[in-house]
Amino acid sequence: MIPHLVTYRQRRHDGRWLRVYVPVLPVVLLLSPLLLLAVLGGVVACLIFGVSPVGALRGAGRLLWALPGARFEIEQGRMAVLVSVR
């Protein structure tokens, strides 16, 4: 299952939280023309460096599919950052 929602939270110096919710699917659809170009660029780079483009695409897909559930939380003093993928 691909990630549905990426949550970014950051605690500001005044103690207030900045929360950013990124719905992955709409953003991917919105950026699909750019993503297509990026994929084409990646395929060309794979061919130049002798990497299998199919293997690279499959590997990238596996990484994307495995992302849900990842969570990174770092807090130091008043600063705090949280990134969560669901």
Add this chain to the structure above:
Amino acid sequence: MNEQRRQILQMLAEGKITADEAERLIDAIEREQPESPPGSALRPKPRPKYLRVVMNSEDNVGADGPTRINVRVPLQLLRAGVRLTSLIPPQALTQVNAKLHESGVPIDLTQLKPQHIEDLIEQLDDLTVDLDDPGTKMQVFCE
């Protein structure tokens, strides 16, 4: 519901602890006292899904307060990552090996097969690392 779990939920309701802290406490209780309904002895242990790294440091050296790190990485993500290593071109591995030798690290990466790394990740299930230092506590485990 046992007494400890009730107390944690009570503290959460009173705002003494955050939801994350409550979750961690309940996880810790479940690890200490695994529920064992009749017939569960023969049931295989559920496979862990995540690698957790938790660090709490009270040291204030060069910082403006305590440091807390809580990272949860799906094991599937680690597996997907190590599979990507099979895409590294052989000439790149040769160059990396040469640089490693120059740096005094005699590791031959061409001998490291994806299957070996996958085996390593499979065995991570049983991994638990606890580091206790005055002011700092670090835990690495699978859940």
